[in-house]
Amino acid sequence: MPATGHNQHAEHWVELRNHRAEIDAVEDRVLDLVDRFSYPRPSRFAIKLSLEEAIINAFKHGHEGLDPATSIRVGYTVAADRVLIFVEDQGPGFTPADVPDPTLDENLANTSGRGLMLMRAYMSEVWHNERGNRVGMLYRRPPDSTP
């Protein structure tokens, strides 16, 4: 039975503030491990995009109205067959079902609201905790891409 991310735990946790250098640092750490396991280019693209979108969502939407210095936590495990990522903010949380579908005709020209759908499109699984302040994402390595 394929592993699901819901009951898995991240090996590493990093706390970061909304500074580009700190965001780049954690993304580089994750992608460095992704490269060590020789994930193919499309996998790297998917993981980088999803991690960036999750971090930006946490600071921009999760922390809306909070002190800009409020930090988030990023948890990750990179293995040969999967990449597990958590992004947790300190905000009140949100209800994912309330986010409008940005691909509907009436929402197509909206200038925001695509981050979550991109994460869902590129990762194997995306889920939230009950409060809605932590997103979990699992990327399963495609079967034909073993190193």
Place this chain on the structure above:
Amino acid sequence: MPSEQSRLRVSQTNGVTTVEFLDRNIIDEARIQAIGDELAALIDAQPKPKLLINFASVDHLTSAALGTLILISNKVRDRGGKLRLANIDPQIKEVFHITRLDQLFSIHPTTADALGTFD
């Protein structure tokens, strides 16, 4: 006009303004804002702007960059102009497809193809 800190390479061809991104990653919010401001200034400088955005050097972008492109598209349309996108990496083109923004933008394989669609 582009300054020393410009994030764009700008050229003119038969009344069409072609811009190419200098950044491989269009991810950082401050840079996206700066790019949006530069593109807006280019649009404001023409009565009916003809703008071609060349994505040749771009490896990554985010939903925030897509949002800025939509703002730019609206601004061009409001001024009675035309916007074309070209040379988009297949992985990024997939982002446009997944978000259905390939239906909102006029996307062309090469800048030469795009230049031929302005008249």
